[in-house]
Every structure is written in structure tokens, then in C-alpha cells.
Amino acid sequence: MDKIEEQLRLQVYLARCGVGSRRKCEEYISEGRVSVNGKSVLTPGTKVSDGDEVCYNGRPVHPEKEHVYIALHKPSGFICSNQDRDGRPLAIDLLSDATHRRLFNVGRLDYMTSGLLFFTNDGDFSKLMTHPSSHVEKEYVVTTKKEIPGELMEQFKKGISVQGEFFRLKNYTFKGTRTVHIVLEEGKNKELRKVFLSRNITLKSIHRIRVGNIKLTGLASGRFRKLTPREVEQLKNQALENKKNNRGKPKR
Known part of the structure; x- marks a missing residue:
């Protein structure tokens, strides 16, 4: 050991x-x-x-001597878990050729959400990326079956409660009447689905295109790549800077 x-x-x-x-x-x-x-x-x-x-x-088990950081383009219809009693496809199985090391997902995307997802064997990195105090930005493209009210987005930006849970986006940009880019910092469990369904707005898709400084651009669905040491360092440094800048501020 x-x-x-x-x-x-x-x-x-x-x-x-x-x-x-x-x-x-x-x-x-x-x-x-x-x-x-x-x-x-x-x-x-x-x-x-x-x-x-x-x-x-x-x-x-023994401490890892070498850390691995991977970016995956998760397709919809894959679950973020190392096992599933219902036999649904696992996102981690898409990385079977990546490394022989034990990996786990950093945060998660729900079953039907697609897009950028990190995997690693570095527990400290995972904690830093997912802790609310790190304020790591996650950008999503949300497409709906009917028009998205601008008033809903403004309420979401100010802060909205859904069945006792409080949600707040950081920023949003409309790309059409039924498509909006949304930036979250914390990203609670099924947050976007809960907010839109609270207004009876059915979602066609949720797709994450960015985490921190890492964009999904150029990575096909189901494919993955290793993050470079520089990218990992930039992610860590930005998260640590965010923690420093927000230390002592009241929670929203």
C-alpha cells in the first residue's frame, strides 16, 4: 500500500x-x-x-499514482452509474477502451440529457468541480415543444421555487422561440426539467455544451477525449478563484 x-x-x-x-x-x-x-x-x-x-x-484498493481526466459526449439514453438494475446502457461503458483504471463520472447528466460529461479517478478534482462554492459554469441548450415565455426565464434568473426547491440560473440567451441557452453554476438534480415542467412546458431535449472552460465542440456523440494538463489546471484554477471570490458572501 x-x-x-x-x-x-x-x-x-x-x-x-x-x-x-x-x-x-x-x-x-x-x-x-x-x-x-x-x-x-x-x-x-x-x-x-x-x-x-x-x-x-x-x-x-490503493491510492492512484496517475490521475486520468476524460471528456465524454454522452448520448441521451445512457445512465450515469457504474451499474443499473434495469439494465439500461451505462455512460461509463463508452470509455471501455480509454484506460484500464477505475473511473467515475464528475457530477451527472440524467438519463435523457446528452452532452459534455467528465470522468476521472481523482476524487479531489471531482469534489472541486461539483461543490456549489466552486461556481463552475455549465451551459445547456434547452429545446421545448412550445414557445418559452420570456417571463419564465426572467423569474428563473431572479430565483424560482418549485415544490419547495429553489433554483436560479446565471444567464440565458434565446436562440429562437423554442430554444434557449442556459448557464447554471450549481445544477441541482433535474433542475431544468423541474423548472420547465412546473409551467407545463414539455422538453424535447437538454444538451450540455460546456463545463467551465471546456466546450463540447468537435466531439461526436458517444466519443471521448482526454483533457490536457493545461485544461485540467485551468478548470482547477478557475474553481479555486471562484471559491476565493465568493468566500464570506451570503448563500443565494
């Missing part, structure tokens, strides 16, 4: 092993899929040290 110079919380250690994001690793621990020194551990936050044997699904 690679030496751990200090005690780490179990979910942090698992994330550094490429098992998943810290949040996902907390779920795995709670589900009883993780053991330390042969004993099942159900409590996230448990500390591990150099010399401890950590297993996930019965197999020892």
Missing part, C-alpha cells in the same frame, strides 16, 4: 483510490461495501492510516 503520511477520513481515502467522488464513497460505506483490516465499516469519517488494508467490494 502507498504510504499515508497522515490519517485520512475513509471516504477521502477511497476517493483518492478512484473508487468514486467523496459523496459517492460515503454512500458505499453506508451500504456496507467497504472494510478496513477485514472488518466492515459503516461510518463515513472513520480514519485510516498507513498499514491499514482497505477493501471495496472485497477487493483491496
Whole structure:
């Protein structure tokens, strides 16, 4: 096992092993899929040290020596998970030829949403990209079956509540009466679907075309590419700068 110079919380250690994001690793621990020194551990936050044997699904895991960062053009009809009880196609299976390393998705796109999605084995990168305080921009093209009211977009920009959840976009640009580009910073679960359906506006498609400084341009549906070291550094630096600039500001 690679030496751990200090005690780490179990979910942090698992994330550094490429098992998943810290949040996902907390779920795995709670589900009883993780053991330390042969004993099942159900409590996230448990500390591990150099010399401890950590297993996930019965197999020892170790910190990744090399991090991988991949951009995928996810088609609609693929699920962001490492397994699906209903047998639906998995987005990660599109990366079968990318690397032998264990990868996981950074955030997610729902089943019918297409577009740019990152995969990595770097848990710290995943946390930075998905934490609300990082304010990483995600740009979507939303197409509907009927005209989109400008008044709805203005309300969405000011902040709108749907069944007790609060949503707010950062910016929007109409590209027609039924197509709008929307920029989100946080991007809650099925946020766009919930906002439009609250006004009985049926969606034809949601397509993510940008995350931070990375655009989907030139990447065909179902295809992927590795992010360059410069692109990864730019993503990290922008997220860290956003965290710094927004530190101490009241939450919206």
C-alpha cells in the first residue's frame, strides 16, 4: 500500500483510490461495501492510516499514482452509474477502451440529457468541480415543444421555487422561440426539467455544451477525449478563484 503520511477520513481515502467522488464513497460505506483490516465499516469519517488494508467490494484498493481526466459526449439514453438494475446502457461503458483504471463520472447528466460529461479517478478534482462554492459554469441548450415565455426565464434568473426547491440560473440567451441557452453554476438534480415542467412546458431535449472552460465542440456523440494538463489546471484554477471570490458572501 502507498504510504499515508497522515490519517485520512475513509471516504477521502477511497476517493483518492478512484473508487468514486467523496459523496459517492460515503454512500458505499453506508451500504456496507467497504472494510478496513477485514472488518466492515459503516461510518463515513472513520480514519485510516498507513498499514491499514482497505477493501471495496472485497477487493483491496490503493491510492492512484496517475490521475486520468476524460471528456465524454454522452448520448441521451445512457445512465450515469457504474451499474443499473434495469439494465439500461451505462455512460461509463463508452470509455471501455480509454484506460484500464477505475473511473467515475464528475457530477451527472440524467438519463435523457446528452452532452459534455467528465470522468476521472481523482476524487479531489471531482469534489472541486461539483461543490456549489466552486461556481463552475455549465451551459445547456434547452429545446421545448412550445414557445418559452420570456417571463419564465426572467423569474428563473431572479430565483424560482418549485415544490419547495429553489433554483436560479446565471444567464440565458434565446436562440429562437423554442430554444434557449442556459448557464447554471450549481445544477441541482433535474433542475431544468423541474423548472420547465412546473409551467407545463414539455422538453424535447437538454444538451450540455460546456463545463467551465471546456466546450463540447468537435466531439461526436458517444466519443471521448482526454483533457490536457493545461485544461485540467485551468478548470482547477478557475474553481479555486471562484471559491476565493465568493468566500464570506451570503448563500443565494
